[in-house]
Structures are given as structure tokens and as C-alpha cells.
Amino acid sequence: MSLVLNDVTVSRGVGPVISNVSLEIKPGEVVTLVGPNGAGKTSLLESLSGVIRPSSGSITMDDVDITKLSRRKRSRTGLQHVEQGRMIFPSLTVLENLRLTAHSKADIEAAISLFPELEKRMNSATVLLSGGEQQMVVLARAFAAKPKYLLLDEMSLGLAPVVFMRLLPIIQQIAQTGVGVLLVEQFAHLALKIASDSMVITSGHVSYHGDPKKLLDNEELLRKSYMG
Numbered sequence: 001m002s003l004v005l006n007d008v009t010v011s012r013g014v015g016p017v018i019s020n021v022s023l024e025i026k027p028g029e030v031v032t033l034v035g036p037n038g039a040g041k042t043s044l045l046e047s048l049s050g051v052i053r054p055s056s057g058s059i060t061m062d063d064v065d066i067t068k069l070s071r072r073k074r075s076r077t078g079l080q081h082v083e084q085g086r087m088i089f090p091s092l093t094v095l096e097n098l099r100l101t102a103h104s105k106a107d108i109e110a111a112i113s114l115f116p117e118l119e120k121r122m123n124s125a126t127v128l129l130s131g132g133e134q135q136m137v138v139l140a141r142a143f144a145a146k147p148k149y150l151l152l153d154e155m156s157l158g159l160a161p162v163v164f165m166r167l168l169p170i171i172q173q174i175a176q177t178g179v180g181v182l183l184v185e186q187f188a189h190l191a192l193k194i195a196s197d198s199m200v201i202t203s204g205h206v207s208y209h210g211d212p213k214k215l216l217d218n219e220e221l222l223r224k225s226y227m228g
């Protein structure tokens with residue numbers, strides 16, 4: 001049981017933007033993916049969720065080959081992708097945003113229980129919430145869909161580190177419910193802290209794959225991995 005990227009190459013326009021990348025995300029674990037701008041992180045997530053087809057390699061989810069499945073089918077079988085820059089629907093209330101993905105009242109309640117801060121704001125228009133709270137709604141909405149695997153692309157964009165720090169324990173809790181999480185983050189140090197596996201990609205190539213603690217303990221290695 002896991003979400004697996006097998007030797008995947010993704011090409012866009014001029015050529016490959018990720019080359020021969022393999023990665024496994026197991027239920028209940030957080031895998032953190034970091035790398036400089038333009039490294040191919042978003043493209044990697046897009047190949048997993050079906051936004052873009054790999055030019056070679058395959059993707060399996062719980063031993064089923066999903067490489068050729070549409071994005072919609074992948075999402076129905078339990079793959080949620082929170083895209084970079086994904087926002088809430090501002091004119092809708094928090095509850096209405098959750099109803100967009102939840103299948104039942106119980107799913108909504110399960111999502112709210114992870115976000116006590118949202119509970120008293122359920123009937124507020126999301127546009128009135130702070131940036132951090134809006135990202136909580138984005139996360140709650142993805143969790144309400146009851147994913148088996150959750151891909152999170154730079155949720156902290158535009159947020160202060162201190163705001164993102166409030167999201168981290170929630171992401172950890174989501175994983176503890178059995179969801180496999182692939183976390184892409186600009187705040188590498190914070191995101192590596194909650195990971196059990198990590199990968200650095202640079203110019204589409206894997207420059208490090210392994211224990212996140214090793215990266216955290218070794219600034220030199222982290223810097224080298226970033227430089228390629």
C-alpha cells in the first residue's frame with residue numbers, strides 16, 4: 001500500500017522538467033519535497049495527480065497502475081492535490097467551502113475537529129478570515145474529501161513562517177489518521193521536521209533522497225543538495 005512514482009520523466013515545452021524520479025509515499029507518513037524555484041516540484045505533483053502525463057515511467061496507487069487515469073478518477077480513488085496558489089472561494093462561508101468536497105456531515109465534522117480555530121467561524125465568509133485561517137480552510141477542505149494521499153504544494157506561499165508553524169501540527173495529525181502526505185515547502189527546515197522521508201530536487205534531478213534528520217543536521221548537505 002503506497003503511492004509510487006516509478007522512474008518518472010515529465011516533459012514540458014523545451015524538454016524534461018523532471019528526469020527519472022522515483023518516490024514512495026506510504027499511508028500515515030509525511031514525505032517532504034524541497035528544492036529551488038523551477039526545480040520541478042510542482043510538475044512532480046502534477047504528474048502524480050494527473051494534471052500532466054509523464055513522458056516515461058509509471059505511477060501506482062495501492063498497487064494499481066494509475067498512470068493513464070484522468071485527474072478526476074484519481075481524485076475519486078483518494079488522491080487530493082492542493083495546488084500551488086490554491087485559494088478558498090471567498091464569497092462562500094467556511095462551511096460551504098467544506099461542503100464542496102465532503103460527502104457527508106461526518107466528514108465535515110472530522111475536518112472541523114482538526115481545526116478548532118475554524119469552528120466558531122463556520123458561517124463567516126472566508127474572505128473575512130486571515131491568510132493563515134484561509135489556508136486552514138484549504139487544508140480542511142482537502143481533508144474533508146477523505147483522501148488516502150494528500151499532495152500539498154507550497155501552502156505557505158505569502159504566509160509568515162509563524163503562521164505556517166500553526167499548520168504543521170495539523171498536517172502531522174492528518175498523516176496520523178493514516179493519510180500519506182507529500183509536502184512541498186519553501187520553509188524547508190520546518191517542513192523537514194515533521195517528515196519521515198525527504199527528497200531534494202534540483203533542475204529536475206534528485207540531489208538527495210533519504211532521512212530528513214540528516215539534512216536538518218547538515219547545513220552543508222542541504223546547501224549542496226540545493227545547488228545540485
Ligand SMILES: Nc1ncnc2c1ncn2[C@@H]1O[C@H](COP(=O)(O)OP(=O)(O)O)[C@@H](O)[C@H]1O
Pocket residue numbers: 012013017035036037038039040041042043044
Ligand atoms: N505550464 C508550463 N509550461 C511550460 N513549462 C512549464 C510549465 N510549468 C512549469 N514549467 C517549467 O518547468 C520547470 C519546473 O517548474 P515547476 O514544476 O513549476 O518547478 P517548482 O515547482 O519546483 O518551482 C520550470 O523550468 C518551469 O519554467
Ligand SMILES: [Mg+2]
Pocket residue numbers: 041042043084153154
Ligand atoms: Mg512550484
